[in-house]
Amino acid sequence: MGFILTYGTLAGMDASLRDRWLAQADRRLTGAGLRAGAARTGVVEFLARDGQCLLSAQEITDGVRARGAGSAASVYRVLDELFELGLLHRVDGRDGVARFEIADPEGHHHHVVDETTGEVRAFSDERLEEAIRAVGDRLGLRLTSHDVILRGVPAQAADVD
Amino acid sequence: MGFILTYGTLAGMDASLRDRWLAQADRRLTGAGLRAGAARTGVVEFLARDGQCLLSAQEITDGVRARGAGSAASVYRVLDELFELGLLHRVDGRDGVARFEIADPEGHHHHVVDETTGEVRAFSDERLEEAIRAVGDRLGLRLTSHDVILRGVPAQAADVD
DNA sequence: TTATATGCAAAAGCTTTGCATGGGT
DNA sequence: ACCCATGCAAAGCTTTTGCATATAA
Numbered sequence: 001m002g003f004i005l006t007y008g009t010l011a012g013m014d015a016s017l018r019d020r021w022l023a024q025a026d027r028r029l030t031g032a033g034l035r036a037g038a039a040r041t042g043v044v045e046f047l048a049r050d051g052q053c054l055l056s057a058q059e060i061t062d063g064v065r066a067r068g069a070g071s072a073a074s075v076y077r078v079l080d081e082l083f084e085l086g087l088l089h090r091v092d093g094r095d096g097v098a099r100f101e102i103a104d105p106e107g108h109h110h111h112v113v114d115e116t117t118g119e120v121r122a123f124s125d126e127r128l129e130e131a132i133r134a135v136g137d138r139l140g141l142r143l144t145s146h147d148v149i150l151r152g153v154p155a156q157a158a159d160v161d
Numbered sequence: 162m163g164f165i166l167t168y169g170t171l172a173g174m175d176a177s178l179r180d181r182w183l184a185q186a187d188r189r190l191t192g193a194g195l196r197a198g199a200a201r202t203g204v205v206e207f208l209a210r211d212g213q214c215l216l217s218a219q220e221i222t223d224g225v226r227a228r229g230a231g232s233a234a235s236v237y238r239v240l241d242e243l244f245e246l247g248l249l250h251r252v253d254g255r256d257g258v259a260r261f262e263i264a265d266p267e268g269h270h271h272h273v274v275d276e277t278t279g280e281v282r283a284f285s286d287e288r289l290e291e292a293i294r295a296v297g298d299r300l301g302l303r304l305t306s307h308d309v310i311l312r313g314v315p316a317q318a319a320d321v322d
Numbered sequence: 323t324t325a326t327a328t329g330c331a332a333a334a335g336c337t338t339t340g341c342a343t344g345g346g347t
Numbered sequence: 348a349c350c351c352a353t354g355c356a357a358a359g360c361t362t363t364t365g366c367a368t369a370t371a372a
Contacts, residue, residue, distance in 0.1 A: 035371050037327045057362080071329045076362060078327095092253040096337075096361065112296075115305060123300060131292040132311065135273075139284060141313035144276060148309050150293065152302035196346050198352045218337080232354045237337060239352095257336065257362070 021087070021102045022048045028085045039074035042067055043082070047102050054091055054099035054111070054120060091147065110148040182248070182263045183209045189246045200235035203228055204243070208263050215252055215260035215272070215281060252308065271309040284311075 042064040064070030088100045109124040136143040203225040225231030270285040297304040
């Protein structure tokens with residue numbers, strides 16, 4: 001049995017991203033000769049549903065546990081595998097906790113932290129990507145991945161000079 | 162007594178950056194009402210000399226210890242203070258270790274990791290900075306800080322398409 | 323059937339904290 | 348003198364690892 005499962009449509013979700021990711025996850029996991037055990041399946045299912053924003057291993061473990069299976073050890077192991085297979089993005093936070101989210105096979109995004117609330121928002125910007133590509137060229141590197149984290153506070157009218 | 166100390170010129174070092182940083186560190190530490198104890202002075206001195214590249218708390222502790230004073234606890238405390246005062250950049254690595262380097266009062270840089278060797282290089286790029294400023298504007302944020310980490314492998318002639 | 327996946331519990335590693343002592347101003 | 352800074356040791360966290368058991372293929 002593979003990792004592709006059926007879901008009802010969830011309100012507010014990008015169903016096509018979820019399906020694309022699930023299809024790719026299935027392909028790569030199967031291709032790597034990995035089996036569909038309870039923990040691995042649980043993590044993949046859970047992330048396909050709820051993994052479009054950064055989630056800690058703790059949160060993922062809770063989510064998987066709520067659906068019956070999973071343990072911290074297995075979740076960490078599965079997260080490592082998925083990351084190595086390029087199926088997840090990983091951001092190491094200032095709090096010493098690693099957070100993961102599903103990697104969109106087509107295009108990606110970055111994160112901005114609102115320092116007044118701690119809230120994390122996603123954004124994407126082609127001009128930024130282009131600038132990064134240019135840097136890679138200038139440095140003579142073939143870039144395999146990159147992270148951008150912005151931190152800021154809402155611009156009040158009073159802030160504008 | 163302040164935190165500004167005298168040093169001989171070190172080969173391969175950017176003496177002006179070191180001095181600028183030391184001056185600003187002295188100003189901000191004194192301004193914050195902090196005292197020049199052995200550990201704090203040791204960390205500031207050590208970083209002024211050797212802190213232009215990312216260093217772990219462990220490495221900093223070793224460096225400070227080699228000069229007589231310092232303990233892990235104090236180093237962590239001092240590093241936090243310096244970071245809060247905006248005197249250090251901090252990067253949280255994939256290995257779960259936080260690394261620090263002195264923040265240049267004028268201009269800053271980012272890092273690129275050579276995935277074949279693990280080696281970290283610094284770079285700066287005005288076009289990238291400009292793109293980031295534009296993103297902040299577009300999102301309605303006043304950016305307080307940002308990190309960029311690139312990962313890649315040396316571009317071989319064969320890679321070029 | 324056979325190698326792999328899982329889960330518990332213990333271990334490991336970085337970082338923080340409590341507390342008594344030493345030191346700056 | 349007074350309060351801050353320091354250092355040791357213990358505690359707190361996330362993450363990793365060992366090992367016996369369960370399970371996918």
